[in-house]
Amino acid sequence: xxxxxxxxxxxxxxxxxxxxxxxxxxxxxxxxxxxxxxxxxxxxxxxxxxxxxxxxxxxxxxxxxxxxxxxxxxxxxxxxxxxxxxxxxxxxxxxxxxxxxxxxxxxxxxxxxxxxxxxxxxxxxxxxxxxxxxxxxxxxxxxxxxxxxxxxxxxxxxxxxxxxxxxxxxxxxxxxxxxxxxxxxxxxxxxxxxxxxxxxxxxxxxxxxxxxxxxxxxxxxxxxxxxxxxxxxxxxxxxxxxxxxxxxxxxxxxxxxxxxxxxxxxxxxxxxxxxxxxxxxxxxxxxxxxxxxxxxxxxxxxxxxxxxxxxxxxxxxxxxxxxxxxxxxxxxxxxxxxxxxxxxxxxxxxxxxxxxxxxxxxxxxxxxxxxxxxxxxxxxxxxxxxxxxxxxxxxxxxxxxxxxxxxxxxxxxxxxxxxxxxxxxxxxxxxxxxxxxxxxxxxxxxxxxxxxxxxxxxxxxxxxxxxxxxxxxxxxxxxxxxxxxxxxxx
Amino acid sequence: xxxxxxxxxxxxxxxxxxxxxxxxxxxxxxxxxxxxxxxxxxxxxxxxxxxxxxxxxxxxxxxxxxxxxxxxxxxxxxxxxxxxxxxxxxxxxxxxxxxxxxxxxxxxxxxxxxxxxxxxxxxxxxxxxxxxxxxxxxxxxxxxxxxxxxxxxxxxxxxxxxxxxxxxxxxxxxxxxxxxxxxxxxxxxxxxxx
Numbered sequence: 001x002x003x004x005x006x007x008x009x010x011x012x013x014x015x016x017x018x019x020x021x022x023x024x025x026x027x028x029x030x031x032x033x034x035x036x037x038x039x040x041x042x043x044x045x046x047x048x049x050x051x052x053x054x055x056x057x058x059x060x061x062x063x064x065x066x067x068x069x070x071x072x073x074x075x076x077x078x079x080x081x082x083x084x085x086x087x088x089x090x091x092x093x094x095x096x097x098x099x100x101x102x103x104x105x106x107x108x109x110x111x112x113x114x115x116x117x118x119x120x121x122x123x124x125x126x127x128x129x130x131x132x133x134x135x136x137x138x139x140x141x142x143x144x145x146x147x148x149x150x151x152x153x154x155x156x157x158x159x160x161x162x163x164x165x166x167x168x169x170x171x172x173x174x175x176x177x178x179x180x181x182x183x184x185x186x187x188x189x190x191x192x193x194x195x196x197x198x199x200x201x202x203x204x205x206x207x208x209x210x211x212x213x214x215x216x217x218x219x220x221x222x223x224x225x226x227x228x229x230x231x232x233x234x235x236x237x238x239x240x241x242x243x244x245x246x247x248x249x250x251x252x253x254x255x256x257x258x259x260x261x262x263x264x265x266x267x268x269x270x271x272x273x274x275x276x277x278x279x280x281x282x283x284x285x286x287x288x289x290x291x292x293x294x295x296x297x298x299x300x301x302x303x304x305x306x307x308x309x310x311x312x313x314x315x316x317x318x319x320x321x322x323x324x325x326x327x328x329x330x331x332x333x334x335x336x337x338x339x340x341x342x343x344x345x346x347x348x349x350x351x352x353x354x355x356x357x358x359x360x361x362x363x364x365x366x367x368x369x370x371x372x373x374x375x376x377x378x379x380x381x382x383x384x385x386x387x388x389x390x391x392x393x394x395x396x397x398x399x400x401x402x403x404x405x406x407x408x409x410x411x412x413x414x415x416x417x418x419x420x421x422x423x424x425x426x427x428x429x430x431x432x433x434x435x436x437x438x439x440x441x442x443x444x445x446x447x448x449x450x451x452x453x454x455x456x457x458x459x460x461x462x463x464x465x466x467x468x469x470x471x472x473x474x475x476x477x478x479x480x481x482x483x484x485x486x487x488x489x490x
Numbered sequence: 491x492x493x494x495x496x497x498x499x500x501x502x503x504x505x506x507x508x509x510x511x512x513x514x515x516x517x518x519x520x521x522x523x524x525x526x527x528x529x530x531x532x533x534x535x536x537x538x539x540x541x542x543x544x545x546x547x548x549x550x551x552x553x554x555x556x557x558x559x560x561x562x563x564x565x566x567x568x569x570x571x572x573x574x575x576x577x578x579x580x581x582x583x584x585x586x587x588x589x590x591x592x593x594x595x596x597x598x599x600x601x602x603x604x605x606x607x608x609x610x611x612x613x614x615x616x617x618x619x620x621x622x623x624x625x626x627x628x629x630x631x632x633x634x635x636x637x638x639x640x641x642x643x644x645x646x647x648x649x650x651x652x653x654x655x656x657x658x659x660x661x662x663x664x665x666x667x668x669x670x671x672x673x674x675x676x677x678x679x680x681x682x683x684x
Binding site for chain 1: 504523524525526527528529530533534537539541542544545548552562563566567570571573575578582585586588589591592593595596598599600602603606607609610611612613614615616617618620623624625626627628631666670671672
């Protein structure tokens with residue numbers, strides 16, 4: 001068999017350097033086998049400290065009640081739900097990379113999908129905390145589940161978007177976890193078979209479920225991945241759509257709009273990619289993975305950021321236009337008096353600057369490929385996207401129909417902020433543990449694309465390119481006849 | 491569950507592997523399996539394996555999810571405890587779409603993964619014989635089962651001639667068992683070599 005999968009030389013290599021299969025394994029697995037660096041320890045302990053502060057903040061909220069927070073009438077959602085929507089949004093990029101880009105056959109996803117999926121799972125774990133603890137009496141959280149009970153049985157309201165959220169977030173978490181772990185099995189088996197110490201062999205032996213690499217199993221594994229990707233794609237779109245329903249089905253001015261689902265989904269992908277950038281730039285530097293997470297990968301993600309950022313910008317302008325066009329005085333007041341101007345005007349303009357104006361710099365190729373600039377932008381975008389949710393929640397709630405129920409200026413308490421910081425602690429604690437004990441790059445998937453997209457192998461494509469067209473077509477045809485090779489046309 | 495004798499040939503390059511598979515098959519040998527570090531497209535066809543139908547399981551589980559969601563919500567809101575919510579109809583199908591969809595996806599995904607684990611015998615604490623530790627790293631490991639009439643010597647020569655880097659014979663359990671990867675277990679008191 002000759003290499004019949006043709007990959008144009010014009011495309012950037014996905015794996016830099018002269019690598020063999022063994023080298024790929026070595027590069028990715030050695031971080032698990034080596035002792036963590038000092039930087040890892042510092043990062044890990046800082047995360048654990050944040051997590052502990054978060055646990056204490058939540059402890060106060062549970063013991064003394066919601067009064068520990070400054071959420072008030074009418075700003076009942078405040079920081080808490082802002083953080084919830086922000087974290088859920090961040091999770092979306094992982095699924096986009098692992099599922100949607102798989103369906104679109106985007107080869108560059110292989111370098112970043114594993115870590116991005118892990119990010120999704122940890123972000124959804126963080127997101128889930130907020131609505132649960134916002135219930136106040138958290139020990140009653142299971143009341144949201146439809147189980148036979150002694151109250152009638154009284155069932156939850158299936159027509160309520162808040163209940164849809166319970167189903168959406170829990171399904172999203174479960175499916176993401178299954179997708180991620182089924183992809184991990186072969187790589188955990190790789191770690192197991194290389195393990196030198198007994199404990200490592202035992203633990204990775206349990207974790208890899210007895211994976212052997214059988215051809216039949218690979219065939220089923222690929223089919224499974226494809227179907228899970230097909231299921232995750234509408235799922236990820238549905239999750240943020242349902243989150244946006246929490247707002248859109250209400251009659252609060254500024255929330256009651258049909259544009260919310262697409263606007264929220266685009267925003268989610270936008271902020272998620274920014275978080276992926278933040279993590280990947282650190283990861284490739286600390287773990288020395290520049291050959292696998294290349295400038296090409298970073299550029300591709302920056303392109304997604306500029307696209308989704310522009311969609312979000314369009315949505316902001318559409319909202320303003322619709323407020324004016326609807327001729328509803330309440331809508332107009334919310335947008336033109338209390339969002340753009342008013343006591344919270346600063347947050348609106350911060351959101352506009354971070355989300356709409358600054359990402360436009362990514363139209364420049366030079367800036368897209370600049371690591372430091374990308375890192376700064378990724379943080380700017382995440383600040384902007386946090387403020388987007390803050391603007392939506394706070395500036396719609398603080399002044400609505402009745403001036404008598406207008407609220408005073410809202411400031412969070414230290415315990416409200418502490419809860420948010422605590423989820424950062426949870427997120428990064430999980431991420432540090434993941435980067436130490438799991439293969440952060442999908443080893444098998446990299447090997448699968450290595451011979452067509454690796455830097456040293458791409459050179460072989462020139463012989464193919466220089467071939468006579470008839471001869472080339474003939475060879476392809478022969479292989480197809482043999483049935484031994486799947487011919488991939490690009 | 492039985493000990494069997496296998497001839498194992500290891501290949502370093504898939505370019506060598508494919509013609510070798512064709513030749514070994516032509517010579518009439520039966521593959522036990524080929525272990526590869528990553529999915530090699532076309533290898534299943536070359537070995538003569540049929541397509542998987544695991545996606546059908548996914549579809550069936552998905553249908554179970556859809557049916558459960560719709561029938562359950564209908565029963566709750568029209569029979570068990572009808573609630574007047576702002577005078578809206580009790581049978582509020584459009585409002586149930588989100589939950590129906592989520593439950594469909596959940597059942598399809600969970601059901602399919604469990605099916606996958608079941609048919610591939612994958613679970614924590616499951617152990618299988620490792621024919622070559624580098625099969626999950628950078629080697630393509632072809633395993634051929636020795637029948638009563640198989641000439642081991644001839645097979646070894648054939649594998650060497652088609653480009654195998656390393657050829658050996660192993661007596662091993664063909665299935666799975668509950669075990670630990672850090673320990674070698676004695677599975678049989680009296681090995682009955684087939």
